[in-house]
Amino acid sequence: MGKAHFGLIGLGVMGENLVLNAERNGYSSVVYNRTYAKTEDFLAGRGAGKDIVGAATLEEFVGALERPRRILMMVKAGQPVDDTIAAISPYLEEGDLLIDGGNSLYTDTERRVAELESQSFGYIGMGVSGGAKGALEGPSMMPGGTKAAYDAIEPLVRKMAAQVNDGPCVTYIGPGGAGHFVKTVHNGIEYAIEQVLAEAYDLMKRVGGMNGDQMADVLAGWNDTEELASFLVEITEVCLRTKDPETGGDLVEAIVDAAGQKGTGLWTVVSALEMGVPVPTIYAALNARVLSSLRPERLSASALIPAPPAHSFSLGSPADGMGPLRDACIAACIVSYGQGMALLQEASKLHNYNLNFSSIGQIWKGGCIIRARLLQRIQNAYGANASLPNLMLDPWFADQINRRLPGLRQVVAGAALAGIPVPCLSSTLDYIDSYRSGRLPQNLVQAMRDCFGSHTYERVDKAGSFHTEWLD
Ligand code: 6PG
Secondary structure: OOOEOEEEEOOOHHHHHHHHHHHHOOOOEEEEOOOHHHHHHHHHOOOOOOOEEEOOOHHHHHHOEOOOOEEEEOOOOOHHHHHHHHHHHHHOOOOOEEEEOOOOOHHHHHHHHHHHHHOOOEEEEEEEEOHHHHHHHOOEEEEEEOHHHHHHHHHHHHHHOOEEOOEEOEOOOEOOOHHHHHHHHHHHHHHHHHHHHHHHHHHHHHOOOOOHHHHHHHHHHHOOOOOOOEHHHHHHHHHHHOEOOOOOOEHHHHOOOOOOOOOHHHHHHHHHHHHOOOOHHHHHHHHHHHHHOOHHHHHHHHHHOOOOOOOOOOOOOHHHOOHHHHHHHHHHHHHHHHHHHHHHHHHHHHHOOOOOHHHHHHHOOOOOOOOEOHHHHHHHHHHHOOOOOOHHHOHHHHHHHHHHHHHHHHHHHHHHHHOOOOHHHHHHHHHHHHHOOOOOOHHHHHHHHHHHHOOOEOOOOOOOOEOOOOOO
16 A cells, blocks of 8 residues: 555544545545554544554554655644654654644744754644534634645645635645634634624523524524624524423523633733733633633622612514614624734734735635634725724724614613623723724823823823923
8 A cells, every 4th residue: 555645643523524534635644543442443433444544653653654744733732742743753754744733822833833844844833723523524724834834735735624715715824823823813703702692692581581592583684694694603593592302491591601711712812912902802702701610709799799670771673683782793793803803913013924814814714613704804804905903994894883883882881781791792892982082091091100100101292201290
């Protein structure tokens, strides 16, 4: 038998599906897993009858691959990636390529690219989005590293990726950790949109008194609109419609209200804080998850701090798609993408990633978790102006924000009076109102800083740096 075209390390569900995807696209493959029993199970099960062989050792694995070797690692982010690199490196030869397809911290990827390239190996940090189904059928892929390393895997990843109207959902993202950084920001946006939809659900349930099927019907209508049609809206409809086999009630009501996370949302927010980019909607989504996990404390507080008196307000009628609530969600989704793209703009400058924002919009149109019809507009906006600082400055998006703001205000104000937390919706409103303000109250902050710390201030009427002895 000839040498295999493609190698995969790590037979978790994502790894299994990606190697099946590669094989389906004509790439004979060899797989390796730390425990060989898992490899045997896979070859006897889902891998049976395919052009896939197993290797019991890394030496055997490397020996079974054609050169330059293309090896995808699907192992847990962090130390396991470094351990895998250390274990396989002695068997690699010049020009061989390692691809990390996990959710690695982009600074780890920067370091690994530099280390591996200095040993004449290629190293790609590739964000892969789409969950298990996407991995099998066609994910969105965000590869970063040297361009030469990307060129060596381009035919493979273009075939494996989801396909949309204007091509495959993969492109060379940029050098170093660019691919993993873009994936991290993708996940920050994912957190925000998930939280926006959770807030919409809470409002429909608590203010509208609606059940799962009624809410799902509204979501189905939203999924028919250009502004909201998306994978996350689609699966929210499914989640709301699904019944609990044990009770017959809505399954979502049987689930504990404490959300976990694996780190990418946190990294998005930490990066944004470090880079000085405001991402309050994404931050609110992250905080909402963290706060939700303080369940025992919340239960104690609920006994001490009662809700305000009942306050009813209109979310719109289900027959017309709950107009104000829909508009609030549209504004928050637009702003979530906008904050993520603004963060990418800054990272691109800081790290010389030279990101192509229009292409990022394109590769997120299919395969990934945040795929949405709106991404065509994002692609167009950056196609028209590659250095657009904020989506809200694009005419189409500015018009959308103007049209959706009354609904957003109505919903946030009503929720505040009813004592229902809507962290992403209210952060979105504050963000928009701050962003559209020609004058903010930070003049007073500057005055205070100068008052107690002589930090100086600038004046509106003349250039220079000024100090006042405020306390004399
Ligand atoms: C994707 C997802 C995926 C991520 C999960 C879990 O794009 O396919 O982003 O990579 O790992 O969504 O993320 P959390 O556990 O942090 O919610």
